[in-house]
Amino acid sequence: YRETEFHLDPGDxxxxxxxxxxxxxxxxxxLFGEKRLLEALNRSPDALPIDLLPLVKKEIxxxxxxxxQFDDITMLGFMYNGRLIQ
Numbered sequence: 001y002r003e004t005e006f007h008l009d010p011g012d013x014x015x016x017x018x019x020x021x022x023x024x025x026x027x028x029x030x031l032f033g034e035k036r037l038l039e040a041l042n043r044s045p046d047a048l049p050i051d052l053l054p055l056v057k058k059e060i061x062x063x064x065x066x067x068x069q070f071d072d073i074t075m076l077g078f079m080y081n082g083r084l085i086q
Contacts, residue, residue: 010082013049015041020071024060027067032060049077 008014017037024032040059044052053075060073 008080010080013077013079015049015052015075015077017076018072018074020069020073021056021060021075023071024064024069024073025067026064032063036063049079053077 022032022034022037026032036059037056040056041052044055047055056075057073
């Protein structure tokens with residue numbers, strides 16, 4: 001494991017995923033890939049993660065069709081709203 005730090009401003013969003021997302025395969029043995037993933041994410045750039053993740057999954061499912069999958073498809077998204085001040 002590597003440790004990495006970065007700065008988030010309120011409104012910044014993070015999207016992480018397993019390789020099963022980009023390696024989802026259709027009946028023609030084509031991978032969903034990073035390009036399609038970025039296109040799917042950028043179709044709704046202002047969507048909250050709770051709405052965005054199902055939209056991306058829907059695009060993966062449409063691409064894959066009925067082809068059997070060999071890996072998990074796991075995604076995590078969140079939006080940083082800022083520091084909670086009490």
